[in-house]
Amino acid sequence: MVAPAASHSRPDAADLLVWYDRHRRALPWRAEAGAVPDPYRVWLSEIMLQQTTVAAVKPYFARFLDRFPTIAALAAAPEEAVMSAWAGLGYYSRARNLHACAKAVVAAGGFPDTVEGLRKLPGIGAYTAGAIAAIAFDRREAAVDGNVERVISRLFAIETPLPAAKPEIRTLAESLVPARRPGDFAQAVMDLGATICTPKRPACALCPWMPPCRARAEGLQETFPRKLRKEPGLLRKGAAFVAVRAGDEAILLRTRPPEGLLGSMAEPPTSAWTPDYDPARGLLDAPLDARWKRLPGVVRHTFTHFPLELTVFLARVSAATVAPEGMRFTPRAELDGEPLPGAMKKVLAHALAPAAPVAPPQPAPPPDLATPPEPEPEPRRAPLPKVLSRRPASAAPIRKGGPRR
DNA sequence: AATCCGTGGCA
């Protein structure tokens, strides 16, 4: 239900655009005020920004434009080059879809300029189609992302928790899009959500939409949007095998299947990852016969839906060793060219670290293969019960689903 | 409809 607030005027797009003209962020993919946007840049940035922060995207965006100056260049590039350029950004299906999309757009002679056309392209869903249509082609379309959901849910004090509230939010969002400057409006709502209407401690005093905001009127702005928290996954365990070849110091790697977790990304061979994996059986899963040494400690990594612990085994093999079927030896100097996800960089850093220093602990740098972090021992903790997040203290808890198997 | 997909930053 909606708060029976006093006389709230309807949010006016014009008020937001006035604010935007004064406070818009300068971003590498954003055209100058009044300039014609480049669909390639708009599209590339929108894909990268899916579930990813602006700060994380900036260096990748610059690198992509450098390596793939045009969509034609991107379409013509080998998939491996695209995956490598994407390595570290996460959600790797985005990179595969990006490449496929580039080929489709080039084959078609350019981007479609409608939501319906854009929506058919790989990697482009409802949000991205709306964003590109509005920003690049000035169509009167709404781009409903997490920012917009937060802004709208506060403006109208929507009590329905996400994701159930999505249709309601979209309808309201669409009703606010102005006939003129829909692209600026889409970016304005995102800027508002990113700088003013933030998840925590929103700066309501600076908000152009404070007067019509129902949540603010009740002082409950921080409690919206209502949301169900996802249950964390079970801890999975496994073993990773780092084979170093004498002579060129090459590392044994393989490429994961194109679908699923870390699809098309590179990794040292690993066992299956299961909750009951016993590292003591490690050698049974080794990719080749060698004098494997189990390294102390484990490598921990938390994916979106489960935490992972990998026990690392290391072996030096002779210069004559041939890579097993489906695998390859990559020289250490060429590791940067491999599409290694963060978890696997941690494994290599763990394996290639110099022997632990006798006395002083050293600071933990990011997983940089040149200056690898210390191994950390200790087992891991188990998941917690599901709960509703960000409810007002007075509200009754909401449960979702049943007990875990 | 609910799950599955990464990663880094930040209280």
Next chain:
DNA sequence: TTGCCAAGGAT
């Protein structure tokens, strides 16, 4: 340390 979150999409 832990949980939360950031311009979602595909199945």
